[in-house]
Amino acid sequence: MSVLIAPSILSADFAALGDAVHRVAAGGADWIHVDVMDGHFVPNLSIGVPVVASLAAISPLPLDVHLMIVEPDRYVDAFIDAGAASLSVHVEADHHLHRTVHRIRQRGCKAGVAINPATPLTALDEIAADLDIVILMSVNPGFGGQAFIERSYDRLLRLRDLLARTGSPAVVTVDGGVDPSRAEALAAAGGDVLVAGNAVYKAAEPAAAIAALREAGLRGLQARMSR
Secondary structure, three states, X not given: OOOEEEEEHHHOOHHHHHHHHHHHHHOOOOOEEEEEEEOOOOOOEOOOHHHHHHHHHHOOOOEEEEEEOXXXXXXXXXXXXXXXXXXXXXXXXXXXXXXXXXXHHHOOOEEEEEEOOOXXXXXXXXXXXXXXXXXXXXXXXXXXXXXXXXXXXXXXXXXXXXXXHHOOOOEEEEEOOOXXXXXXXXXXXXXXXXXXOHHHHOOOOHHHHHHHHHHHHHHHHHHHHHO
C-alpha cells in the first residue's frame, strides 16, 4: 500500500492550468483533484465540463473530479465523457445517491461520495459498500486555503470502522487544510489519498511539497498498519 497525493488545481494559477498539471505530474503526484463548484451547493464558482475536457486531453495523471453541485446526477455523464477517471458527488446534494453511484460505475468510472464536516457518517451506511472512494471533507467546502477542522481525525477513525463494518473497498480521501505537518496523523487515522491545494501550489517547490506529503503519509500508514 501507499499514500496517494492529489494536488487540487483550485489553488493553481487558472491562467496556466496546463502548466500546473504538468508541474505536479513531474513532481510525483498521483492524481489531479478537480473541484467543480456551482455557486449554489457551495458559495463559489470554479470550473465546468469544458475545462475538465481540456485538462483530460493534456494530463498524464488521472483526473479525480469532485462535484460540489446541486443535482449532480444530471451531470455525471457529461463529466465522464469529458475524461474524469473518478467522479465523486456529495451525499448532501443527491436525492438518489444509489442510482447516481451505480450510473457512474456503469460508465466505467470510479465512483465516490463526499461528506461534509457536520454530516453524520451514518449517512454513508447504505451506500458505502458500493463505493470506490469516500471523500472526508476536513473543511467546509467552497474555498481553498481554509483552516483544518481538528475533529476530522476522530471522524477518520470512525469512517474506517464504518467501511470495515459494511465491507466497503473504498479508499478514503481527506480534503481540506492538508499539509505536510498533518499528513502523518491523517494517514495514521485512515487517510489513503491526501488532497492538497495551497500546500503544493503555493509552495516554492511543488515537487518538494509533494515529497514531504508522501514521506509523512507513509510514516502514518506504517503506524496504521502496525496497530
